[in-house]
Structure formats: C-alpha cells, structure tokens
Amino acid sequence: MSGTLSGKAAIVGIGATEFSKNSGRSELRLAVEAITTALEDAGIDREEVDGLSTFTMDNNPEIEVFRNIGGKSLKFFSRVHYGGGAACAPIMQAAMAVATGVAEVVVCYRAMNERSQYRFGSGYTPPPVPNAESAHYGYYVPFGLLSPASWVAMAAQRYMYESGATSEDFGRVSVACRRHAANNPNAWFYEQPITLEEHQQSRWIVEPLHLLDCCQESDGAQAIVVTSAERAKKLRQPPAIIRAAAQGAADDQQMMTSYYREDITRLSEMDLVAEQLYAQAGVKAADIRTATLYDHFTPYVLTQLEAFGFAPKGQAKEFVREGNLEIGGRLPVNTNGGQLGEAYIHGMNGIAEGVRQVRGTSVNQVPGDGPVLVTAGTGVPTSGLILGPA
Amino acid sequence: MTDDSLLAQAREWVGRAANQPATARDPVNVPMIRRWCEAMGETNAIYFDESAAQAAGHPGIVAPPAMLEVWTMAPYRPGGRTAEEGMAVLNLFDEAGYTGVVATNTRQEYDRYLVPGDVITSTPIVDDVSDEKRTALGIGHFVTLRYEFTDASDERVGRMTFRVLKFKPNLAQPKAEATEEGGENKFPHPRPAITHDNAFYWEGLSNRKLLFQSTDGRLRHPPGPMDPVSGSLEFDVVESSGRGTIHSFVVMHQPRLPGFEYPLPVVLVELEEGVRLVANVLDADPKEVEIGRKVEVDFVEVEPGYILPAFRLS
Structure with missing residues (x-):
C-alpha cells in the first residue's frame, strides 16, 4: 500500500542553536533563533510561516513563538504528547497539514534548557493535583524507580536475560555514536571519542546501565521547516522528501513502563511504526542507507534494530558486534553523534541529521542516495520518518 | 454494587422507620432546661421561672420548643454510635463508598409546649433519597429523615425533618508526616497520586x-x-x-x-x-x-x- 501522505511534503530547512550545558538565554529565544536559522536555510520569509508544531515538554507556546518571529496568520498549530517519543510526530503533523492544504509552511521546533533548568535525570516531581498521569508514577516513584534511566533499565535487564546481549553490546552503541560525534564540530563531544573499556568503567547510574549508556542532558534548540514537495523544488536546498511518517502506541502501552505486556523486551509501539513506515514508503530494511535511531539509552537502539528488521528478534547483539553501526558498516547510525554524542535535543536534532544525509552534507556522509530512517523516543508512544531525495 | 441498584435499595426505605423508636432516658426536667438555656444564651424567664411562666399564661415552667430533639438524643459515646443506633439506609451508602456524612439542614414543627414530666419518644422515618448530586464535598445523595415526636400517651408533640448528605469524599491526598521537631518533613517519602480509579x-x-x-x-x-x-x-x-x-x-x-x-x-x-x-x-x-x-x-x-x-x- 502506498499511503497518500508519502511524497507530498518535504523538509526544506533546518536550523539549530549551539548545543551546550547552559545556554544563558531563554528557551523562547533559543526557539526563535533556531527557527530563523532554519527559515534562512530554506530561503523562506518569516512572514510566510502559517503552521507550527512541537511536542510536549517543550515550554514555548506556539503563539509566543509566532509573535516573536513576526508571523501574520497562524492557521495550524499542534503539540504532540510524550516528549521525545513525539519527536518525529510534528513532522508528520506538518506533512499532513501541507498535504491537505491546511497550511503551506509549517515549522517544527523544540527548544529547551533541559540541562541548566530541568534535568529529567534528577527524578520525577508530581503535579499538585492527581490525575491519570501522576497516578501512573505512583507505581514506581515510591520505590525509588524515578528516572528515565531506571525505567529503561528494567526492560534492558530482561532483554539481556532473554537475548544474551551484554553491557558491552550496549557500549558498542555508545562507542559508535561518540566516534561519529568526534567528527562533528557542533557536537558537545566533538573530538572526544570513547573506548569500550571506558564505557565499561564508567560508573553505574542504574544497573545494568552505566553512565555512558545514557545520553547527555543539553540546552539548545532545533527547528525544521516543512512545505509541499511541489514548492520544495523551487527552494534553496535539495529537499528531503517525507516518504513516510508514522506514530505508534500499542500492546498495553505505558509511559516508559510498559512492564505489563507479555514480552517486555520488544518495543511493540516501534514495531507498529516500522510496519507503517515501510508500507508508506514502499521500502524494506535492506533499502535503508543510514538511520538516526533514538538513543536516550543504548539498550533500546538494539531493540529498534530488531523492530525495523535489521536483525532478527534477540539478535541485534551480533549486528552490533560486527561493527554495523559505524561508518563503513551495514547501517551507520546517528552519524551526527546522536544524543549520546551530539546533544539531547529530544530527537529533533536527529531529524536534522537525516536531512543532511539526504542532502549529502553530513560530517559522516554515508554514500548513496537510499532512504534514511529517523526514529523518536523509545519506551514511550513513539514516531518515525523515512526521508529521501526528490 | 452499581449506583443504580444502590439508589433502588435505598429508596425501598422511603416511608419506613429508619430505626427503632427512641424513648428519652429522662423526662423533661428543669435542670436540663436551665443548662440548655445557659448554653444557648436563652434568657426568656418562662423556661426557668415558675411565676414568669404563669404570668405568661402557662400552668408552669415550659421547655424551649427548640429542645424538641434534645430529650431523645442518643447518649454520647467516645467511640461513636452503636450498631443499633446506626441506620441501615445510611449503612447502604457507607458500604458503597459514600462514607462521608454531613448534616445539611433541619426544620422543626411544634404541636405543643413540653412540660416537666413529659416522656418523649422519637421515631425516624425515611422521607426521601435524592438522585445523585455533585457537591463541593463530593458526589453523593441527600437522605431526608422525618422524626415524629410523641408523648407518653402517644400523642404527637412535634416533628422534625433532618437532611444529611452521604457522599464519596473527594480524594484526600496523603500528606507527609511532620518531623519530631514539629516542622514539615523536608524529605518525605514519595507519595502516590490517589484517584477514584486506584x-x-x-x-x-x-x-x-x-x-x-x-x-x-x-x-x-x-x-x-x-x-x-x-x-x-x-x-x-x-x-x-x-x-x-x-x-x-x-x-x-x-x-x-x-x-x-x-x-x-x-x-x-x-x-x-x-x-x-x-x-x-x-x-x-x-x-x-x-x-x-x-x-x-x-x-x-x-x-x-x-x-x-x-x-x-x-
């Protein structure tokens, strides 16, 4: 089946601030800086923006962003839930808006002082009034299981038990990302590769996760400009056509703690995304040239390799051990350094890297013109994209 | 139990006695009247001065009408009411989770003045059970009770309607214990969020x-x-x-x-x-x-x- 969304819209501009641990300025300012850069990259006037999309945990109201960039008529705005899991969903929203004529130029953004102001890794703080979301955390936080790393570690432990994957296999993901970041001047860990030994010696955060299994915490912003594939032909940059975009939640989905599904070692929500993406784009795993796989924590990169069919279930460890994630391997991943190496911009920076791979401008360019896969946060309701050249 | 069947069961009580009749432990008496007047700030002399009462046309001291319910009240017990003093219609609500209770309004009618020596009996009758109401206290039902007060010769001396709200308390969220020093615990153990579902x-x-x-x-x-x-x-x-x-x-x-x-x-x-x-x-x-x-x-x-x-x- 070829979905009607496929090929209708394109990413035509990308822009980011520097990635840091303390931006020293407001998140709103980060947002407008990144958006301005992305629009300049696209060659589109700020006044032409008529759609905005982001995801929850971003704190910048659409109208504040819009007022500040000098927008005139905002016809479409949406905010998708579940933080990093939604990372690719604003692009899907934008593509749908553009494909249906609801809006012409939609900017997706994510701007946050996550390191200097929030630190998700410091634990969950409940809101004052109880609701279904805060009730959910009541089954974990009173037992000290209160950080994203801890929620992922629970599934990772079982994954290791069932698949035979080791901490070193997780470490190989981190080593590949840091090797790629080392070539990327915009990465926080530019010129700072790590060895597997360093990974193994890094301190425990939550067993079985070492420090170097966990992504960074970062300040920064990333913006992505989406318009119609038709208009994209006339713009400054080679377009990255959105060949597929999908969201997924499935199999007794919970927010980071899908511990009650029969098999907690699979990402059923990503299985659903994979199935939709391949069907929409009309491609299969063998066609994918490179991927940005969401890497807030290394174990779920292995699970994603299985969800997308790069390795059979439980066998991603062999795929990783063969060096396939690195440049020159079967599927170089996170060629910007990922969130482990470049910055934690909630996956939005991974989309920008997917665009650079389509344009041929990545610092770790993978040869060829095959489709590029981008995924969003794992362990949560998620989303994904397949991008390709016109 | 579903809310519908609860309401049907509760409404079966309408028109029936909610409890056994209660007969006053003491006859109407002057010391109790005097104490009540002092407590209430009541200064009308007909309630404690024989001659003032006669001057007002009464044969002698009369009891304040508002004391109607006082004579048959259940004894005070630190542990609360006994099972016999409870009302089955209200217990239905307790069992269904409507554990909160608050008296909302009362109205009394008097047939005659009570005088020392009267022995009063009260009989509560379930008058009405309301549909579900959403109140600031919580979701609940108003239960209206009608009390008939009679004297020793079974003549009616007064009536009272008394309305209570039986409600599901809005969910109180657990609070951290204070420290021994009396201050708020600076590092309370993380608390769950409690909802109707959990x-x-x-x-x-x-x-x-x-x-x-x-x-x-x-x-x-x-x-x-x-x-x-x-x-x-x-x-x-x-x-x-x-x-x-x-x-x-x-x-x-x-x-x-x-x-x-x-x-x-x-x-x-x-x-x-x-x-x-x-x-x-x-x-x-x-x-x-x-x-x-x-x-x-x-x-x-x-x-x-x-x-x-x-x-x-x-």
Missing part, C-alpha cells in the same frame, strides 16, 4: 493487603476504570497470594533520594496470579537479586500510616 489499591496496602482488579477472572494492574476486554466499568477486587517470581530488576545508584539505601534494588515481580508489580526488596544483598528468583510480598510502613509492598526472597 483508591482501593492504596487503601488495600494501608491494610497490608495487595489487591488487584478482576473482571470475569481477568486480573489487571495498574488499576483502570474499564476492563479492556469486556468494556465493563465494574470490577471485583481480589487479594493476591503475594507469591511470585522476579521478572526483571534494576539496581539504582543515581539519582539518590533521602531515606533510601543505595545501591537500591527494584524488582518487577510476576505474581502467581499473572499480574506484575514493581517494588523494593527487603533484607537482600543486591547480588542475590536475580531474574527467576521466587519472592513473597511483605509490607513496609515507610512513614507512619504509609504502607508500601516489598518483596522478600523466598
């Missing part, structure tokens, strides 16, 4: 019981309002055996919360009944915590009145 679970824990929702024999956790298979909004609550197997675990090192000991094992246990539950492990070396180990539930009072499940290695 209150039974946390109440069960406070009684050292591990309870799960069950519909048609299907157990589920965490709790939710609807059985995903049948779509039923009704569920039974079953108590877990507490026996299970470690399905997965982590050992927390960071971040560290005050009041926890690190490294901190946290286990995901698959219970015999098939549901899974996250909790801590008691008295175990983290090295002993392994997938497949048998465990049994225990309960830990992490703060006064705040009980969490925890597992022990079998």
Whole structure:
C-alpha cells in the first residue's frame, strides 16, 4: 500500500542553536533563533510561516513563538504528547497539514534548557493535583524507580536475560555514536571519542546501565521547516522528501513502563511504526542507507534494530558486534553523534541529521542516495520518518 | 454494587422507620432546661421561672420548643454510635463508598409546649433519597429523615425533618508526616497520586493487603476504570497470594533520594496470579537479586500510616 501522505511534503530547512550545558538565554529565544536559522536555510520569509508544531515538554507556546518571529496568520498549530517519543510526530503533523492544504509552511521546533533548568535525570516531581498521569508514577516513584534511566533499565535487564546481549553490546552503541560525534564540530563531544573499556568503567547510574549508556542532558534548540514537495523544488536546498511518517502506541502501552505486556523486551509501539513506515514508503530494511535511531539509552537502539528488521528478534547483539553501526558498516547510525554524542535535543536534532544525509552534507556522509530512517523516543508512544531525495 | 441498584435499595426505605423508636432516658426536667438555656444564651424567664411562666399564661415552667430533639438524643459515646443506633439506609451508602456524612439542614414543627414530666419518644422515618448530586464535598445523595415526636400517651408533640448528605469524599491526598521537631518533613517519602480509579489499591496496602482488579477472572494492574476486554466499568477486587517470581530488576545508584539505601534494588515481580508489580526488596544483598528468583510480598510502613509492598526472597 502506498499511503497518500508519502511524497507530498518535504523538509526544506533546518536550523539549530549551539548545543551546550547552559545556554544563558531563554528557551523562547533559543526557539526563535533556531527557527530563523532554519527559515534562512530554506530561503523562506518569516512572514510566510502559517503552521507550527512541537511536542510536549517543550515550554514555548506556539503563539509566543509566532509573535516573536513576526508571523501574520497562524492557521495550524499542534503539540504532540510524550516528549521525545513525539519527536518525529510534528513532522508528520506538518506533512499532513501541507498535504491537505491546511497550511503551506509549517515549522517544527523544540527548544529547551533541559540541562541548566530541568534535568529529567534528577527524578520525577508530581503535579499538585492527581490525575491519570501522576497516578501512573505512583507505581514506581515510591520505590525509588524515578528516572528515565531506571525505567529503561528494567526492560534492558530482561532483554539481556532473554537475548544474551551484554553491557558491552550496549557500549558498542555508545562507542559508535561518540566516534561519529568526534567528527562533528557542533557536537558537545566533538573530538572526544570513547573506548569500550571506558564505557565499561564508567560508573553505574542504574544497573545494568552505566553512565555512558545514557545520553547527555543539553540546552539548545532545533527547528525544521516543512512545505509541499511541489514548492520544495523551487527552494534553496535539495529537499528531503517525507516518504513516510508514522506514530505508534500499542500492546498495553505505558509511559516508559510498559512492564505489563507479555514480552517486555520488544518495543511493540516501534514495531507498529516500522510496519507503517515501510508500507508508506514502499521500502524494506535492506533499502535503508543510514538511520538516526533514538538513543536516550543504548539498550533500546538494539531493540529498534530488531523492530525495523535489521536483525532478527534477540539478535541485534551480533549486528552490533560486527561493527554495523559505524561508518563503513551495514547501517551507520546517528552519524551526527546522536544524543549520546551530539546533544539531547529530544530527537529533533536527529531529524536534522537525516536531512543532511539526504542532502549529502553530513560530517559522516554515508554514500548513496537510499532512504534514511529517523526514529523518536523509545519506551514511550513513539514516531518515525523515512526521508529521501526528490 | 452499581449506583443504580444502590439508589433502588435505598429508596425501598422511603416511608419506613429508619430505626427503632427512641424513648428519652429522662423526662423533661428543669435542670436540663436551665443548662440548655445557659448554653444557648436563652434568657426568656418562662423556661426557668415558675411565676414568669404563669404570668405568661402557662400552668408552669415550659421547655424551649427548640429542645424538641434534645430529650431523645442518643447518649454520647467516645467511640461513636452503636450498631443499633446506626441506620441501615445510611449503612447502604457507607458500604458503597459514600462514607462521608454531613448534616445539611433541619426544620422543626411544634404541636405543643413540653412540660416537666413529659416522656418523649422519637421515631425516624425515611422521607426521601435524592438522585445523585455533585457537591463541593463530593458526589453523593441527600437522605431526608422525618422524626415524629410523641408523648407518653402517644400523642404527637412535634416533628422534625433532618437532611444529611452521604457522599464519596473527594480524594484526600496523603500528606507527609511532620518531623519530631514539629516542622514539615523536608524529605518525605514519595507519595502516590490517589484517584477514584486506584483508591482501593492504596487503601488495600494501608491494610497490608495487595489487591488487584478482576473482571470475569481477568486480573489487571495498574488499576483502570474499564476492563479492556469486556468494556465493563465494574470490577471485583481480589487479594493476591503475594507469591511470585522476579521478572526483571534494576539496581539504582543515581539519582539518590533521602531515606533510601543505595545501591537500591527494584524488582518487577510476576505474581502467581499473572499480574506484575514493581517494588523494593527487603533484607537482600543486591547480588542475590536475580531474574527467576521466587519472592513473597511483605509490607513496609515507610512513614507512619504509609504502607508500601516489598518483596522478600523466598
């Protein structure tokens, strides 16, 4: 089946601030800086923006962003839930808006002082009034299981038990990302590769996760400009056509703690995304040239390799051990350094890297013109994209 | 019980006596009248001065009409009412979770003045049970009781309607205990958010019981309002055996919360009944915590009145 969304819209501009641990300025300012850069990259006037999309945990109201960039008529705005899991969903929203004529130029953004102001890794703080979301955390936080790393570690432990994957296999993901970041001047860990030994010696955060299994915490912003594939032909940059975009939640989905599904070692929500993406784009795993796989924590990169069919279930460890994630391997991943190496911009920076791979401008360019896969946060309701050249 | 059947059962009481008639322990008497007038600031002399009463056309001292209910009130007991003094119609609501009660309004009618020596009997009759009302206190039903007051010759001397709201209390959120110094505990143990959907679970824990929702024999956790298979909004609550197997675990090192000991094992246990539950492990070396180990539930009072499940290695 070829979905009607496929090929209708394109990413035509990308822009980011520097990635840091303390931006020293407001998140709103980060947002407008990144958006301005992305629009300049696209060659589109700020006044032409008529759609905005982001995801929850971003704190910048659409109208504040819009007022500040000098927008005139905002016809479409949406905010998708579940933080990093939604990372690719604003692009899907934008593509749908553009494909249906609801809006012409939609900017997706994510701007946050996550390191200097929030630190998700410091634990969950409940809101004052109880609701279904805060009730959910009541089954974990009173037992000290209160950080994203801890929620992922629970599934990772079982994954290791069932698949035979080791901490070193997780470490190989981190080593590949840091090797790629080392070539990327915009990465926080530019010129700072790590060895597997360093990974193994890094301190425990939550067993079985070492420090170097966990992504960074970062300040920064990333913006992505989406318009119609038709208009994209006339713009400054080679377009990255959105060949597929999908969201997924499935199999007794919970927010980071899908511990009650029969098999907690699979990402059923990503299985659903994979199935939709391949069907929409009309491609299969063998066609994918490179991927940005969401890497807030290394174990779920292995699970994603299985969800997308790069390795059979439980066998991603062999795929990783063969060096396939690195440049020159079967599927170089996170060629910007990922969130482990470049910055934690909630996956939005991974989309920008997917665009650079389509344009041929990545610092770790993978040869060829095959489709590029981008995924969003794992362990949560998620989303994904397949991008390709016109 | 569904709310509809609760209402039907409660309304079967309408027109019937809510309880046995209560006869006053003491006849109407001057000392009680005098005390009541002092307490209420009542200065009308006809209630305690024989000549003033006669001057006003009474044969002697009369009791203030507003004391109508005083004579037959149940004795004060520190432990609350006895079962005989309770009303079955109100108990129905208690059992259905409408545990809150508040008197909302009362109205009295008087047929004659009571005089010293009168022995009063009161009979409560259920007058009305309202539809469900959503009040600031919580969701509930107004129950109106009509009391008939009679004298020793069974003549009516007065009537009173008395309305109470039986309600499901809005969910009070657990608060951290104060410290011994009296200040607020700076580092309280993290508290759950209690909603209408999960209150039974946390109440069960406070009684050292591990309870799960069950519909048609299907157990589920965490709790939710609807059985995903049948779509039923009704569920039974079953108590877990507490026996299970470690399905997965982590050992927390960071971040560290005050009041926890690190490294901190946290286990995901698959219970015999098939549901899974996250909790801590008691008295175990983290090295002993392994997938497949048998465990049994225990309960830990992490703060006064705040009980969490925890597992022990079998």
